[in-house]
Amino acid sequence: MSQTSVTGTSGEERDDFSRAESRQIRSRSLRLLGSLLEPLRARLVVGIVVIIVSTAAQVAGPALIAFGIDRGLPSLMKNDWMPLALAGAAYLATGVIGAALVAWFTVLSARISQAVLLDLRRRVFLQTQRLSLEFHESYTSGRIISRQTSDLDSIRELLDSGINNLVQGALYMVFVGLALLLVDPLSAAVLLVSLVPLAILTRWFQLRSQRVFRQTRTASANVIVKFVETMTGIRAVKAFRTETRNEGDFGELVEDYRQVNARVIRLFGIYNPGLVLIGNVTVAVVLLVGGLRVFEGQLAVGALLAVVLYTRRFFDPMEDMAMFYNSYQSAAAALEKISGVLEEQPSVPDPAAPIDLWTSKGHVRFSDVEFAYAGDRVILPTFDLDIPAGQTVALVGSTGAGKSTLAKLVSRFYDPSTGEVSLDGIDLRSLHPKDLRRAIVMVTQEAYLFSGTVADNIAIGKPDASFDEITAAARAVGAHEFIEGLPNGYETDVNKRGGRVSAGQRQLISFARAFLADPAVLILDEATASLDIPSERLVQNALQTLLADRTAIIIAHRLSTVAIADRVLVMEHGRIVEDGTPADLIAGTGRFAALHASWRESLA
Numbered sequence: 059m060s061q062t063s064v065t066g067t068s069g070e071e072r073d074d075f076s077r078a079e080s081r082q083i084r085s086r087s088l089r090l091l092g093s094l095l096e097p098l099r100a101r102l103v104v105g106i107v108v109i110i111v112s113t114a115a116q117v118a119g120p121a122l123i124a125f126g127i128d129r130g131l132p133s134l135m136k137n138d139w140m141p142l143a144l145a146g147a148a149y150l151a152t153g154v155i156g157a158a159l160v161a162w163f164t165v166l167s168a169r170i171s172q173a174v175l176l177d178l179r180r181r182v183f184l185q186t187q188r189l190s191l192e193f194h195e196s197y198t199s200g201r202i203i204s205r206q207t208s209d210l211d212s213i214r215e216l217l218d219s220g221i222n223n224l225v226q227g228a229l230y231m232v233f234v235g236l237a238l239l240l241v242d243p244l245s246a247a248v249l250l251v252s253l254v255p256l257a258i259l260t261r262w263f264q265l266r267s268q269r270v271f272r273q274t275r276t277a278s279a280n281v282i283v284k285f286v287e288t289m290t291g292i293r294a295v296k297a298f299r300t301e302t303r304n305e306g307d308f309g310e311l312v313e314d315y316r317q318v319n320a321r322v323i324r325l326f327g328i329y330n331p332g333l334v335l336i337g338n339v340t341v342a343v344v345l346l347v348g349g350l351r352v353f354e355g356q357l358a359v360g361a362l363l364a365v366v367l368y369t370r371r372f373f374d375p376m377e378d379m380a381m382f383y384n385s386y387q388s389a390a391a392a393l394e395k396i397s398g399v400l401e402e403q404p405s406v407p408d409p410a411a412p413i414d415l416w417t418s419k420g421h422v423r424f425s426d427v428e429f430a431y432a433g434d435r436v437i438l439p440t441f442d443l444d445i446p447a448g449q450t451v452a453l454v455g456s457t458g459a460g461k462s463t464l465a466k467l468v469s470r471f472y473d474p475s476t477g478e479v480s481l482d483g484i485d486l487r488s489l490h491p492k493d494l495r496r497a498i499v500m501v502t503q504e505a506y507l508f509s510g511t512v513a514d515n516i517a518i519g520k521p522d523a524s525f526d527e528i529t530a531a532a533r534a535v536g537a538h539e540f541i542e543g544l545p546n547g548y549e550t551d552v553n554k555r556g557g558r559v560s561a562g563q564r565q566l567i568s569f570a571r572a573f574l575a576d577p578a579v580l581i582l583d584e585a586t587a588s589l590d591i592p593s594e595r596l597v598q599n600a601l602q603t604l605l606a607d608r609t610a611i612i613i614a615h616r617l618s619t620v621a622i623a624d625r626v627l628v629m630e631h632g633r634i635v636e637d638g639t640p641a642d643l644i645a646g647t648g649r650f651a652a653l654h655a656s657w658r659e660s661l662a
């Protein structure tokens with residue numbers, strides 16, 4: 059159904075919208091624009107008044123010149139200099155007032171656009187951060203970056219210079235048209251006739267350029283996405299030597315971009331000269347018709363001059379406006395995309411009436427849970443699982459078995475498709491996000507460090523922690539020694555030279571962070587690949603401290619980790635196929651026993 063097909067970010071890659079869809083997208087953008095301008099209403103009204111008065115003042119010029127020539131000069135012949143002086147003074151006054159008002163309008167409109175941009179930037183940031191993991195897993199970081207950078211830039215470009223020109227230009231044309239009507243209706247009629255080819259040409263340009271401009275934006279976004287993707291995965295690029303292939307792919311995308319830009323230029327190459335031609339022909343006709351009427355005494359010379367000036371000026375803003383039509387189009391498209399992102403709803407919504415959870419024991423329960431990623435096949439078929447408070451559970455199983463998926467359900471990165479996951483008997487969906495994050499912490503494989511000091515990074519676990527608490531947490535997980543050894547100890551910037559830490563050390567910092575957070579339930583996606591044996595031993599000791607007195611679910615890749623678990627769950631194709639203590643399972647003949655045997659062999 060077309061009504062729902064373009065909600066949110068869906069349809070972002072398309073450029074073949076039906077009328078109903080286009081209308082829907084446009085009205086969404088307008089609503090966003092309205093909500094951005096709403097708080098600025100007062101300034102906006104002042105701005106509109108200022109620009110109307112200033113345009114009127116500017117348009118008065120040629121009429122005053124006509125007055126000066128047709129009334130002032132004959133009076134001067136009769137020694138009455140008053141009318142000419144009046145015309146001159148009025149011309150000067152309108153010029154000064156017009157300039158002052160334009161200056162005022164420029165400042166005012168800059169303030170309005172800055173306020174709009176600031177608001178929009180904040181909204182995009184807050185929204186992308188608010189959206190659930192599901193959104194981020196399908197909407198790539200390259201696209202998010204495009205929204206926050208190039209899209210906001212094209213809106214900025216329009217607001218900074220384009221919108222002033224568009225508004226002033228449009229107003230100017232209306233006023234000039236009116237002035238012409240007052241000074242000489244016949245010339246106004248000639249101008250009216252010239253509007254026919256002008257409208258045809260403009261409509262042609264609009265239709266063609268809409269599609270081409272959309273293609274430019276898609277092409278430029280593709281270039282950014284490719285760039286971001288390559289740089290995010292630079293390690294894999296180097297490891298697999300995919301530079302040449304990337305170069306080829308990137309070359310094609312840049313070439314695409316060049317070609318659509320060439321199409322834009324060709325369109326302007328027809329439109330702009332077309333405008334100039336229509337303008338010049340109209341001026342010529344007005345001059346010719348007016349000249350004849352002056353000759354026959356039906357029109358004064360000053361009036362003819364004014365009429366020609368007005369006709370010329372009528373076309374001036376058109377060329378500017380065509381130039382800014384591109385900015386306008388990019389900004390409109392950018393706004394469409396941004397409004398799509400802003401319209402997205404988190405797939406894991408906050409509860410309307412959260413249930414308080416003061417202290418959590420850490421009892422996790424899956425009841426009748428089934429899970430499928432949005433619109434995809436079922437990954438975890440219906441199951442029940444009860445993890446009593448304080449238990450350490452090791453999740454093992456082949457790759458793609460569903461271990462991370464199960465962990466993501468416990469940390470509520472996703473909600474189950476059916477059934478419920480509960481903590482101490484409360485459905486996770488009813489918990490306040492704050493309570494949830496305090497009670498359940500997930501330490502991911504990547505052990506991400508944010509820019510800032512080591513201490514800042516540990517303090518993420520508990521933002522109000524004192525320095526003593528931070529060092530105590532680091533000591534507890536055995537990270538204190540190496541942190542002290544860094545150039546500035548705890549104050550070392552992790553992104554600066556010398557502050558670079560190894561994968562194992564990064565893991566220890568993230569353990570200290572989790573220890574400080576002191577959650578009732580800890581979920582750990584264990585990374586092993588990057589650890590050497592001494593680091594592994596260090597991490598192993600840290601792990602034991604970290605797991606004490608809390609419920610823990612560990613996606614285990616190491617035999618040593620499984621050994622410290624109270625319980626092992628073996629997963630296969632989304633099902634828990636074995637469940638028992640490590641000793642019991644080893645003694646049996648199931649998958650875990652086989653896995654254990656091969657682990658032992660690999661260590662021997």
Ligand SMILES: Nc1ncnc2c1ncn2[C@@H]1O[C@H](COP(=O)(O)OP(=O)(O)OP(=O)(O)O)[C@@H](O)[C@H]1O
Binds near residue numbers: 434437457458460463
């Ligand atoms: N965001 C996602 N959208 C759709 N399908 C997904 C998504 N993430 C994982 N899957 C699918 O779910 C299944 C289970 O993946 P999961 O990451 O839970 O496995 P895993 O047991 O943790 O594997 P590994 O040990 O390799 O990390 C896989 O078939 C995978 O293709």
